[in-house]
Amino acid sequence: GAVVSQHPSWVICKSGTSVKIECRSLDFQATTMFWYRQFPKQSLMLMATSNEGSKATYEQGVEKDKFLINHASLTLSTLTVTSAHPEDSSFYICSARPYLTVAKNIQYFGAGTRLSVL
Amino acid sequence: DQQVKQNSPSLSVQEGRISILNCDYTNSMFDYFLWYKKYPAEGPTFLISISSIKDKNEDGRFTVFLNKSAKHLSLHIVPSQPGDSAVYFCAASANNAGNMLTFGGGTRLMVKP
Numbered sequence: 001g002a003v004v005s006q007h008p009s010w011v012i013c014k015s016g017t018s019v020k021i022e023c024r025s026l027d028f029q030a031t032t033m034f035w036y037r038q039f040p041k042q043s044l045m046l047m048a049t050s051n052e053g054s055k056a057t058y059e060q061g062v063e064k065d066k067f068l069i070n071h072a073s074l075t076l077s078t079l080t081v082t083s084a085h086p087e088d089s090s091f092y093i094c095s096a097r098p099y100l101t102v103a104k105n106i107q108y109f110g111a112g113t114r115l116s117v118l
Numbered sequence: 119d120q121q122v123k124q125n126s127p128s129l130s131v132q133e134g135r136i137s138i139l140n141c142d143y144t145n146s147m148f149d150y151f152l153w154y155k156k157y158p159a160e161g162p163t164f165l166i167s168i169s170s171i172k173d174k175n176e177d178g179r180f181t182v183f184l185n186k187s188a189k190h191l192s193l194h195i196v197p198s199q200p201g202d203s204a205v206y207f208c209a210a211s212a213n214n215a216g217n218m219l220t221f222g223g224g225t226r227l228m229v230k231p
Contacts, residue, residue, distance in 0.1 A: 002164075004161070006161065034218070034219075042223070043207065043221045043222060043223045043224055044162070044207070044221045046218060046219070046220075049218065091159070093161050093162070094161075095161075105150040105152065105167070105211045105219075106152065106164055106167060107164075107219055108164060109154075109161035109162045109163070109164075110161045111160050111161045112159065112160060112161045114159060
């Protein structure tokens with residue numbers, strides 16, 4: 001149980017294009033999903049917290065117009081990197097927190113998406 | 119300001135021996151702690167967690183110890199296996215902060231056959 005699917009796993013795009021990354025909780029409902037970014041050999045940095053049916057909460061320094069987050073249902077959140085530039089190249093990981101669970105603090109992670117912007 | 123620190127970037131252990139990964143935190147409001155295992159180009163996998171009301175939690179070969187007074191937790195893996203080789207992240211959350219996770223920098227564990 002507690003499987004989170006993230007798609008695509010790898011995307012290469014030209015500078016200036018937009019890229020959408022999907023995050024789905026496959027066997028549980030998640031009112032809250034999180035988006036992280038990981039630079040090489042560094043830890044996971046929280047970008048934003050996504051709540052179903054409401055606007056995402058962005059961490060300081062994260063441009064909300066650059067990284068559009070939509071959490072349309074209890075099992076799906078999307079991150080769109082708009083007008084991507086080479087400096088946006090990174091490993092993006094989503095996680096989901098089950099709605100009904102005793103261990104409410106546990107987040108389950110997707111496999112990540114490697115974005116390469118040429 | 120790093121609220122969660124893993125001071126050892128890497129650790130090498132012989133197969134069959136014990137692996138001890140350490141984690142320190144500064145925020146006294148943290149009340150739940152987790153360990154995740156991560157392979158390259160994959161998302162972290164949840165391993166084990168502990169609430170601040172406990173000082174030990176065990177699950178198979180994995181045991182997490184929490185020392186609240188020292189603001190220190192550790193993950194013990196015994197016996198270590200080559201398949202345990204990965205990067206291990208500790209994370210902490212506070213009930214009054216929306217239970218968001220704050221991650222340490224990670225420790226790369228290498229278990230030699």
